[in-house]
Amino acid sequence: MEAPCKTETSRKKTSTFELPSVAQLPESTNCLACSEDGRYLSLGHSQGLSVWCASSLICLAERLQDSLEITSTQMTRMAENTYLLGTVDDMGVARVFAYHCEGIHLLCVINTMENINKRSICLTFELSEGGDYGAASISCNGVLWLEVYHFPAEAWLKELELALSQKQDPNFSGDVDVKWSPVAVKIKIKPPKIPAGLEVLQMADFLTHSLALDRDTSSCYQWEELGCFNTDAGKTIESPRRCTHHFLLPCAQFPGESKAKSQPAGLPVAVCVWWSGSHNLLQYLLKKTPKNKPDVEPMPDVLWPNEQEILCSAVSRCTHYIALGLDGALVCVSDRQSGSPLCVVLVSAADSAFFRMQFVDYWPVSANDSQTFTAAKVHLLVLCKSGAIHTVTTGRGTQSCTMQLTERPKDSKDLPTVTISVPFLQSLSLVVQRNGKMFLQDVINKTTVCFLIPPTTHVIATPCTPVYALNTRQQTLFIKGDQDPSCGASSKDRSQSQLFIFCFGESDIIKEYNVSQTKTKQKTLSCVTFEETCNFYLQQRALSVDERNKAIMETWKQLQDTAVMVQHRHSRAAAS
Template sequence: MSSFKGSRALKPRLSVLAKGPLEVPSPTESDWPKDDEKDFFFKDLDRELDSLPQPYRMINKLVNYLFDRSWEIIEERNSLREVEKNWTVPAIYPPSAEIQFNKMPGGMAVSQDYVFIGGPKGFSIYNLHNYKKIYVLEKFKADVTSIWATDLGNDALIVPVDEMGIVRLFYLSKDSLYLIKAINEVDDPSKQSTCVKTEISQNGDYAAFFFQGAGDVWLEVYKLPKELWLKEVEHPQLSLNQKKKTKQLQLNTPDSAVTESIEMGLGPSVGPNSTQDLTISLKSDLKLSLPVFVMRIKPPKPIAGTTFKSPLEVFAKVEDYFGIGSGQNHFIKDVQWEQHMEIFYATYKKHLEGEWEEEPLSMATFHFFYTNSLMTTPMDVKSSSGIACVLGVHWTGSHNFFLYSLNKTPKDKTDYENVWPCAAPIVMSQISSFSSYLALVCEDGVLILWDLAQGFLFGVVALPEGCFCQSIHFLRFFLVHKGQNVYPDHPVKFEVMCVVLCTDASLHLVTASGTQGPTSKVLVDRPVIHMEEAICAVAPVPALPGMVLIFSRNHSISLMDVAKIEVICAFSAPMCRQQAMPWKPLFVVSPHHPCFLLHGAHSHDQTTSTDDPKNTTDSVFYFNFEDYPLLKDISKTCTISQKALDFSQMLSVEKRCEQFLQKSIQMAKIQIKGHEQWSRLRKYSIMLQRELLKK
């Protein structure tokens, strides 16, 4: 008997069994005997295995499963080896320096010359150029969890937030540190509010703080008197005498009890013109001018019935028309609203019978804008260029983006001056440097790009199906000149670039210009097999044109050129602690210098367990791009003059339109001349034909 066994992937497996003896067929097909189909029958080989008794039947299935799975792994490894043959392994650079801590840092921030790192009961200040500690403040009641810093000329504004949610303002000038105010600290702990978010305008003119407490949330905006601070710091004795005469109230904060001058460390000068060692001390005797409260903003009220009896009464009593048509203002009678709710509950009763979860508090995202084109400015209000004048806010689950004027006094009404409605709830927003561009990301994956300076809508682009925005970052506009990315040394308008990290770990580059709508292309596809290679964070590098840092879940860090869509190099830091997935890296990229800092924990004793906190050390690793051969030249030659470029590539939309019209006129003139020449040619040919007929 004989059988013909098919592939294991084919189900069911059949065997053809013949009845009777087998014969060797002759070479000629015509001499082959004609078999009768009745003499054959089919038998399923799996039935033979299924008829085995236990536990042999289970063992057989496990062996088959292991064989199939092993074969899949072998094929996957072979395909991966084929791909790796074409890979170019990037250069891997170690950190330039390391700063060790006894505890995980509570946030990091950088200014022109300093690094500010939150820590136990305060924060520390380091020299950005030689990474040496120059000052430590440990006078808070709780550890610092986050910290911000903004350059104010040669000085800096420091804003730490501790575990109790108390936010403080510090002013750093040369060798002196001043406590300005603890914004939300109160004597009664039960009335203590918590600072959730902080936003400082880029020039340090305004500050906004998002608070929550006692089941309520609100946003407070302050104007920062930085010009007064500069005068008070330069002339401290004059400021002290003036404050004594006017009997100003002193700061009511626990930090005001600090009277001694603390000198925690020495380090080389970080100032641009200083050559001596720098010693920073806390000045508690001089109280700088307090921030000026501007307004308090609360979430939009839910839709409710109105007491107005007729439309005429509505128009008679409504003072302004802002928000009408945006879905924000509704004038519905209580009876109609009650009927609507009854219909809703009757329709969806079976879905609403379960337990109701407490609705979370609404969160706000807010940005400072520097353009007056977003709203009408009163004639008596003087606005200076480069100073924030508008605050943009959107709330959780809201379709609307609200715009508030900052040219207000505490007596003015806290009403928005403008509102931008969107078709879907806004889940994220981002602004570019000095708020030239705005990106609104909606819940349905739609990205809206605005040019705020010109009041111009670049357009709307939809992310691929199933992709939802996780983070978005604007890139400074760059060009590819002779194979190298460069920044133009002159302002460029109507050009925008941003990288979008989606929730599926795919990375996209969105570009738009004034002459064409936004387009999107994939920089990194979503991982399918190796999920540990998924991207968890992205950060642009201002010092390197067209470059972004990519942080992956497996603690790998790479630098990508978005123009070529290739990895330039990678950075390694000894991080051996097994952190929870996905990895949430703590890092900060300097906007002024070619460097970035990264927090990591590593073990000095490799023989013991790396999960033991006693065996690990928290550190901040410093990566200086100028220390690496591949990036040294890029950071030094990152700009290009306008003369070295093709001028037509950098023209604004107005100039391009003007050139286009001029070329069109020239083409029209050429066409007119051609038409005249053609007409003369026709006349001449007709004349010749007549002369020939006469002959």
């Protein structure tokens, strides 16, 4: 699709849509989330938690507590009429609630604070889709680690039915008394301390399961971080204290994933983790801890090494692809299906470091593109700390290309605070700026499709960290708005926040970008047998021969330059 010329674009006036107010929010609403099926909204506020119907916007249930202020919430469906809610409060305590038959039940507290001197703080808490697993990064006395939990879903469902029967019993009075099944810690992952020196090569189990790298592409990785070329024996490489994780669905023939085909669809089989300052992405399988070795620190099952430090990451919706934003303006995309790197792309050396990245779900298909899986492409949005945004398009057997979508804003107020791909709109992204402006942007034509504004009496609440939720099933946007102080409203009116809504399907301008229902089913490949996986890998190798030959030439050039530099240093050292 060709971008329109500047003269044509300048003649078009960007449309503006006013967001209607649909409901009054509870006092100090801090967070908002929507269930994957689009039926419910979860609201966290200064008095606790509430669940609303996403269609009628009627409050269906609430759990109020004066001292409980929820600052983060997530909602996922566990069963037909049962939803799990993961929350974090202002004191750093993570909890798991269940919404069942118009009631909210507290199932467990993730990090209890029995000893004030050993107070643990939950920094992030995430539920996997379907609610089978959860992951929390926890800090205590300067030490940080990641815990992955397995939730007893079947037991909880039976206990929720028991609680409902007690509540409906006419002879029962008082609070529901049910002992909820405990949560099991599946894996406790600490920042790795990798031995230096050649001792790293003795970790057979670790390196045997690491990715098989081609010789011609090994220059993209720096094994020095593992300590292979470190002469200071006995030292360990410390990792800074922050981690990022992603749940992974089954798709590859890595150890343990061969059993994934017998598991329910959508159940994660692994979690990948990277730590700030590290060059390595580590993958851990969600397998049972050996009963005879419960305290053994888990070792990664797969290692994804990189030449530069990891700054940000993203996983595709099907989790087949993992993208890493590296220091030095490099983007590395790996294919879990074949177990090999898909590409390493230099985005821009002029902009600042990467800040965030995400996959674009739907992209217009060119008439020249083949309909076979070999021509499948992946598309990324890459955000820089400077505010500049780039797009990356790559694929096996195709030429990778980058494009600058927006330049670095001249005014800091124009910095984007939210830039997300809208899953049901082809090539459109939702952007919220620090100044409160909100609009939809065409990432291919680099044009603003329309502005979304609240009524003149209101403004977008906290545009630096807007409170919003995107309902992909109903194709609607919910966002919090506050009374505009310049309108002279009373202090009571200013304290009451409003929930604004935008229905994407009601706009004729946006309808042309709508993804039809026949296109929403992503084409995913599933290699069940080892033979199919090998065939798939060989086909991809044949398609990437030109790209690999180019990498070989670049590698030899780097080696020659390095050899000249080392020889020059030795000559200078001998002369001195």
